[in-house]
Structure formats: C-alpha cells, structure tokens
Amino acid sequence: MRALLTWLKFAWHNTLRNRRRSLVTVSIVALGAAGMLLAGGFALYTYESLAEASARDSGHLVLGTPAQFDRDEDVPLQHGLSGVQQLRATLLADPAVRHVLPRVAFTGLISNGDKSTVMLAAGVDPDGEFTVKGPFLTVTAGKTLAADAAQPQVMLGADLARNLKARPGDSLTLLASTTEGAMNAVDVVVAGLFTTGVPEVDKRMVYTSIATAQQLLVTDKVSTLGVFLDRMEATEPARQRLAAQLPQLAVQTWEEQAAFYRAVRNLYNRIFGALGLIIAVIVVSVVANAMAMAIIERTREIGALRALGTLPSQLLCTLGLEGALLGGAGALLGAALALAISALLHVFPMDMPPPPGRSVGYPLLVTVDASMYAVVMSLMLLLTLTASLLVARKTVRLPVVDALAHT
Incomplete structure (x- = not known):
C-alpha cells in the first residue's frame, strides 16, 4: 500500500x-x-x-383473446371478451392488481347531420378511465364523460370537433356496423373536447362510454381489459401469474403494446x-x-x-x-x-x-x-x-x- x-x-x-x-x-x-x-x-x-x-394508456398488462392480438376482425368484436365482470373479479383478487378497465375499440362514422367523417372510437368506463390513468389527455372545452348522464355522451378530439363544427352540448350521430354486420346509429351529445398532442389522433379520436359503444354495436363484449398494477416492476411477475391462471386468454405487457x-x-x-x-x-x-x-x-x-x-x-x-x-x-x-x-x-x-x-x-x-x-x-x-x-x-x-x- x-x-x-x-x-x-x-x-x-x-x-x-x-x-x-x-x-x-x-x-x-x-x-x-x-x-x-x-x-x-x-x-x-x-x-x-x-x-x-404507455403503461398509463393501455395498462401494465392487456388481456384479450389470442385472436384479438393475432388476427383482423371481419365484424366488430368478433374476437371480443365476454363474461367481463367475472374476469374483473378474478383479476382484482391478485395482490398486485389495483384496477381493471375494460375497453371497446371500434371504427365508424360520426355525423353532424350535414357532414360525416371517419372516427376511431373507444368505449371506456367513465368512472375509472379519467381517474385511474391520470392526465393522459388535455380537456380543451367542456368536461369528461359522466357515468350517470341522461343521454349518451362523447368526447371529441379537438381537430375532429373543428371539422364537424361541434361544441360541448351539440348533438351528433354515431354510425357503425354491428357484430351481425348490419348498420346501426346512436344519437349522442358532445360532453367535451380534448387534445392528445398528436394531430393525427385528434382528427379521428372519439371517446364514449362502454354502454353506448355496446348499444351501438349490439353486443355485451369488450375488446380488451387493461390491468393496472401497483408498480412497474410488478409487470412481468404479474403477467406470468395471470397467464398461468387464465390460460385461455393472451396476456401482453404494456411494452408489447407500445410500438412508439x-x-x-x-x-x-x-x-x-x-x-x-x-x-x-x-x-x-x-x-x-x-x-x-x-x-x-x-x-x-x-x-x-x-x-x-x-x-x-x-x-x-x-x-x-x-x-x-x-x-x-x-x-x-x-x-x-x-x-x-x-x-x-x-x-x-x-x-x-x-x-x-x-x-x-x-x-x-x-x-x-x-x-x-x-x-x-x-x-x-x-x-x-x-x-x-x-x-x-x-x-x-x-x-x-x-x-x-x-x-
């Protein structure tokens, strides 16, 4: 030394x-x-x-049928999940799981009576979506969806609202193909406008409640379940546990969903x-x-x-x-x-x-x-x-x- x-x-x-x-x-x-x-x-x-x-948007884990992640759908929710309430109860029994949010993803048209445009829509749980996820979007006018609203509601991307000349309180119509392949329409009221910071999303994105989405598509299924855990580090152990517990379902992590x-x-x-x-x-x-x-x-x-x-x-x-x-x-x-x-x-x-x-x-x-x-x-x-x-x-x-x- x-x-x-x-x-x-x-x-x-x-x-x-x-x-x-x-x-x-x-x-x-x-x-x-x-x-x-x-x-x-x-x-x-x-x-x-x-x-x-990414984890806040999709959930730390995303559950769906294997075909939901591997194949395209011929009609909406062809590969959707049924028996959602029982699945949620099973998932919430896991000690690392804090919230389970269902989601219905679909496409269609949205119209103000004079003009129609293509929409990318998501049916969400209003009570959990905007509280569990935190500030994943910015409300520019109006308010978020209400679970107890008297009429079906939607939230529009700011650029989509500008295209339709829609403001909070205006009435619009959603049109989409049902799970049987027929066309269906639902009248809705604009609850609020939002921006995600991605112009391409703001031009097409529509949020509505799961009940409204299921009424439009004539189904009781959902596309996926987003599982929110108590911490990021619990993602892989929880995935292994849930995959073993629910072998009939595919369990993906947030990273598999996050291409960006x-x-x-x-x-x-x-x-x-x-x-x-x-x-x-x-x-x-x-x-x-x-x-x-x-x-x-x-x-x-x-x-x-x-x-x-x-x-x-x-x-x-x-x-x-x-x-x-x-x-x-x-x-x-x-x-x-x-x-x-x-x-x-x-x-x-x-x-x-x-x-x-x-x-x-x-x-x-x-x-x-x-x-x-x-x-x-x-x-x-x-x-x-x-x-x-x-x-x-x-x-x-x-x-x-x-x-x-x-x-």
Missing part, C-alpha cells in the same frame, strides 16, 4: 510538470464524461416518460451509442497525444532511471498512473458538471420542440442514475489508463543507451 501511494505521488508530481497540457487533457475528459452523462440521462428520462405514458416506445428506444440507443463511441475515441486520442508528448520529453530521464535500476514495469506503472490521474480528475469534474446542469434544468425548466407527428413539446430533463455515473466514470478511467499504457509501452523498453542518447 505504501509503495502504491509512493507511485501515486510520483505520478501526481509528473502531471504538474506541464500544467497547461494537463489542464487541457482533464478538460477534454471532463467534457466527454459530462456529454456522455447528459446524453445518457436524457435518454433515460425519455425512456421512463414514454414507459409511464420501442421505436424511440431503438433509435436513441443507436444515436447515443454512436455518440458515446465518438467521445471515447476523442478522449483516447487526446490522452494518448498528451502522454506521448510527455514521454518524448522525458525519454532521457526514463533512460537514466533505467540505468539506476528502475524496472520497465515500474516505469510503466507510474506512466499509467499519470494517465489514470488525468482521467480520474476529468471524470470527477465531468460528473460534477453533469450534476450541476441536471439540477439547473429542474430549477430553470426548458422545453424541447415538438417531435415529428406531435403538436406539443416536452420538458428537457436529465435523469441522474448512480449506476450510469459509476459506469461512465469507470470507463473514462479505464480509457485513459489504457491509452497511457499503450503509448508508454514502447518507450520504457528502449535500450538504456538509446534512451540516454535521445534528443
């Missing part, structure tokens, strides 16, 4: 020989570490936000992976250049130390420690910089511009993850140590005469 401290002391004093060069090297390493940590933290925040939004989440994650993994590789190459190049210059300047000194009996392995150790010290100092400084910027983004919020396909931006925040910080700092230390050893290996093995004669 004492010998290691001695070598560390030598390495520290050697890094101070050319302070400007050492400062530049530490600064480059710090910026590289901070860049990796901020990019990784932003990616983690994006993953966490999209995961929560998977696409963003794959894209960001490639982008930030390439960014990390570029930063690593820059750091290795800078440290290798700095150590090469330092070693060239001290070649005669290395020859003198060899002449005095210093072993090549000992010289390699001290030169490697010099690079490790520079890398360690840079990694610590970069971690502190990343932490400071992450904290500032919470104090002074900034918004990202709307991504493609959306009309609203999202907050620019960075997740601080202890394991990520440990990995990045260790990586910087390892890269600088490796670069130093590779550069120093040839010089410390020069014949003593050649090293002393170096100019």
Whole structure:
C-alpha cells in the first residue's frame, strides 16, 4: 500500500510538470464524461416518460383473446371478451392488481347531420378511465364523460370537433356496423373536447362510454381489459401469474403494446451509442497525444532511471498512473458538471420542440442514475489508463543507451 501511494505521488508530481497540457487533457475528459452523462440521462428520462405514458394508456398488462392480438376482425368484436365482470373479479383478487378497465375499440362514422367523417372510437368506463390513468389527455372545452348522464355522451378530439363544427352540448350521430354486420346509429351529445398532442389522433379520436359503444354495436363484449398494477416492476411477475391462471386468454405487457416506445428506444440507443463511441475515441486520442508528448520529453530521464535500476514495469506503472490521474480528475469534474446542469434544468425548466407527428413539446430533463455515473466514470478511467499504457509501452523498453542518447 505504501509503495502504491509512493507511485501515486510520483505520478501526481509528473502531471504538474506541464500544467497547461494537463489542464487541457482533464478538460477534454471532463467534457466527454459530462456529454456522455447528459446524453445518457436524457435518454433515460425519455425512456421512463414514454414507459409511464404507455403503461398509463393501455395498462401494465392487456388481456384479450389470442385472436384479438393475432388476427383482423371481419365484424366488430368478433374476437371480443365476454363474461367481463367475472374476469374483473378474478383479476382484482391478485395482490398486485389495483384496477381493471375494460375497453371497446371500434371504427365508424360520426355525423353532424350535414357532414360525416371517419372516427376511431373507444368505449371506456367513465368512472375509472379519467381517474385511474391520470392526465393522459388535455380537456380543451367542456368536461369528461359522466357515468350517470341522461343521454349518451362523447368526447371529441379537438381537430375532429373543428371539422364537424361541434361544441360541448351539440348533438351528433354515431354510425357503425354491428357484430351481425348490419348498420346501426346512436344519437349522442358532445360532453367535451380534448387534445392528445398528436394531430393525427385528434382528427379521428372519439371517446364514449362502454354502454353506448355496446348499444351501438349490439353486443355485451369488450375488446380488451387493461390491468393496472401497483408498480412497474410488478409487470412481468404479474403477467406470468395471470397467464398461468387464465390460460385461455393472451396476456401482453404494456411494452408489447407500445410500438412508439420501442421505436424511440431503438433509435436513441443507436444515436447515443454512436455518440458515446465518438467521445471515447476523442478522449483516447487526446490522452494518448498528451502522454506521448510527455514521454518524448522525458525519454532521457526514463533512460537514466533505467540505468539506476528502475524496472520497465515500474516505469510503466507510474506512466499509467499519470494517465489514470488525468482521467480520474476529468471524470470527477465531468460528473460534477453533469450534476450541476441536471439540477439547473429542474430549477430553470426548458422545453424541447415538438417531435415529428406531435403538436406539443416536452420538458428537457436529465435523469441522474448512480449506476450510469459509476459506469461512465469507470470507463473514462479505464480509457485513459489504457491509452497511457499503450503509448508508454514502447518507450520504457528502449535500450538504456538509446534512451540516454535521445534528443
């Protein structure tokens, strides 16, 4: 231990020989570490936000018949679920299950009497949909669906309402094919308007109650059941339990339902992976250049130390420690910089511009993850140590005469 401290002391004093060069090297390493940590933290925040939004929209688990997920329907709810109340009671008996929300998905036409347009509709439980899920949409006018409304109600996407010139309180008509293939219509009242931040959804989306949807489609079935758990980490264990308990049904996780989440994650993994590789190459190049210059300047000194009996392995150790010290100092400084910027983004919020396909931006925040910080700092230390050893290996093995004669 004492010998290691001695070598560390030598390495520290050697890094101070050319302070400007050492400062530049530490600064480059710090910026590289901070860049990796901020990019990784932003990616983690994006993953966490999209995961929560996806689970909130569909439920942590989604139950349906196997054909519901594998085949197209010839008529509405051809592959729907029946016996919903009994299924809900079975699911709620699981200790991790907090809520079970049925959903009826269907398409059809919506008309104001003068104009009709295609709709993508969802029949939901008004008592649970807008309380259990939280703020998954923004009500721009009117209010959410009421379970005890005297007349069937709908909520319209803001762009769809603009297309139909509809406002809260107006009467519209829903038209759809029933489960028998016949056409049916139901008169409804507009309860409210909403926006999801996705223009394509706001142009077509309609929410109504399950009772209204089943009345329109002439059925007592639902498309799927969304199962909401007490925490995200319980998703996979709960899926295994429910799949074993209900073998006649298919049980999918929120991630299997979240195509947008998977696409963003794959894209960001490639982008930030390439960014990390570029930063690593820059750091290795800078440290290798700095150590090469330092070693060239001290070649005669290395020859003198060899002449005095210093072993090549000992010289390699001290030169490697010099690079490790520079890398360690840079990694610590970069971690502190990343932490400071992450904290500032919470104090002074900034918004990202709307991504493609959306009309609203999202907050620019960075997740601080202890394991990520440990990995990045260790990586910087390892890269600088490796670069130093590779550069120093040839010089410390020069014949003593050649090293002393170096100019």
